Structure formats: structure tokens, C-alpha cells
Amino acid sequence: MTGCAAALRLAEAGQKVRLHDAREIAGGASGRNGGFALRGGAAPFDVTAEAIGLENAVSLWRRTEQTLDRLEELAGDAFARTGSLRLAADEEERDELAVELDALRASGFAAEWIDEPLGGRFRAAILHPPDAALQPARWVRRLAVCAAEAGVEIREHSRVDSLADVDAGQVVVATDGYPSGLLGELEGLIVPTRGQMLATEPVAERLFDLPHYGRHGFDYWQQRPDGRILAGGFRDSALHEEFTTEETITAAIQGALESFVADLVGRSLRVDYRWAGLFGLVMDFLPVVGRVPDEEDVWVAGGYSGHGNVLGLLCGELVADAMLGHEVPELALFAPARLLG
Helix, strand or coil: CHHHHHHHHHHHCCCCCEEEEECCCCCCCCCCCEEECCCCCCCCHHHHHHHHHHHHHHHHHHHHHHHHHHHHHHHHHHEEEECCEEECCCCHHHHHHHHHHHHHHHHCCCCCEEEEEHHHCCCCCEEEECCCEEEEHHHHHHHHHHHHHHHEEEECCCCCCCCHHHHCCCCEEECCCCCCCCCCHCCCCCCCEEEEEEECCCCCCCCCCCEEECCCCEEEEEEECCCCCEECCHHHHHHHCHHHHHHHHCCHHHHHHHHHHHHHHHHHHEEEEEEEEEEEEEECCEEEEECCCCCCCCCEEECCCHHHHHHHHHHHHHHHHCCCCCCCHHHHHHHHHHCCC
């Protein structure tokens, strides 16, 4: 997603652009994620405001809302403006949601409080009206078509192992959690992290109208238009195993997901699909976008900490703007050099 977004922006500015993908378009986590298109960053709004300042947090949230609008324009029927529901599994999380709700409203962001959602299964929830449900693989392939139509040469199954093999004036590495070997001292500081999901058989009744996520994002699910329930999470039950580059599913987490869905629905459902993908976790939960330290012509965009469906589009365009010589204020917050301490 990030690579296609950057390539499109650069090509529209008249640059000659080639995009290399070690697999195929949408073959990695860009095409196999949970399909949540959420405003903001990986951390709650109030936590982000405390970390980077209220003005910066407001600016970031506004930019992601604008990016959601752009995503809607580009993605067609792969995008549905449903809103999303962030749920509190216990009283502690309910208190955290209440603090975030106050902070969001004080800064002028739309948000609604819901008591005892899903029949009282959860303690409370915040409805985020701007958010959306996404069919990610279909969306990324459409973005790639836009890039190709703008003149981008796309080479699939073409892994770049050395920058010396790339005859380009500037290079952007946009692999998020997938190790590239091209980032020097930054390599590994965007931590490869596995997320696992499943998709059930189609369910006739409409149980969930929008994406849901709770337990600080460790559980997430939605019901697709065809009735299937997509569920992911429970990474915290085996954290030491999920910091990995192996895109394999595990019995423990898949079993937990099956039980979770059965509990939500009230009966066991057949599982038709299971998969895993890698995202890039960053310890301060901010993206990593800008020049690679000590490299004049090498750029990086990634580190979305599991929130790449909106941030990937935004950061792909931001890094392209910076490569074109435009002033991009956000890069002061997202500077890769900060990871080096």
C-alpha cells in the first residue's frame, strides 16, 4: 500500500518510477489484514497528545481523517464508511475510554459514548463515526492500477537485495514489518510482528454492522457483506512467539480465535480461511517516515504498529512529497533517526 501510494504521487509529479515487489501486489499484510480503516494512530488520542503535544496530535488525527476521505475516493466498493467501535472489556479499559472521549470532544472530533454494548458483553464503547471497513486486497490492487495508469512500472516477484542493484536516483523502502536488509542501522528497529486471523462460514443473520476492537486492540472482528465473520487478535497470549518473521498460523492462537467467535455468536462456526501477516511495531507507536540516517538518497516509510490501512496511504504520499522537495512538517515527528536513540 505504501509503495503504491508513493509511486502514484511521484508519477503524477512527472517522475519516472519503478516499483519492486518481492511477491505480488497485496501479497503481504497490505492485502491480508483485518480491513479496519481507522483515523488516528496506533495509540489512543489522549496518549498520543501527551507524548507529542496536543497540537501535533490534533494535526495527525485531522490528516488521517482527510486520508480516509481520499481512500474513499480511490477505493470504490472496497470501502464502506461504517464507523468503528472501540470496546472496553473491563472497568479499567472503560475508564481509559472515558478519558479519550473527553480529549477527542475537547479537540472537536466526532465521537459517541455507548454504555454496555453488545448486550452488556462489554462495559462501554466509543463509536468513531469517520472510520470504515475495507476489503484491503481489492483496494491495494486498485491503487496499483492507478499507479500503473500514471506511468509506474510495476515489477512483481522482484526482490531487491542490494541498493547497488537499483539504478535509481532515489529509493524508498516501504516494507513496514517485512525485513528488507536495506535500512542499515534501522534494520530490525521496526519490529516484525505477526498478526493472525480467521474467516468463518457465511452467517445468515447480520450480527455486526461495523468493525469492532477491544482489549486495547488485541481483539478485533467484523462481519463482511457476504456474512463471514473475520476475527483476529490474541497476540498477547503468546507475545514472545509473535515477534517473528514467520507468516505461519499457530494452533494456540487460532484455537483462541475460534472460541472467541463462538462465544460472540453463541455457537461454533466453521472456519473457512486462516492466515497470518506481518506488521511493523514501533515502540513509540508513531510511523517511521523520512531519510534513512547517513543515506542521502534512501528513504523509508513504515512502522504503522498495526494501523497501516490509513497510515500507509498517508505516509506513502508524505514520503513522496518529501522526495519531491516539498516541506512536510509531519516528518519531524516521524523521523527515522529517533529510533537510533
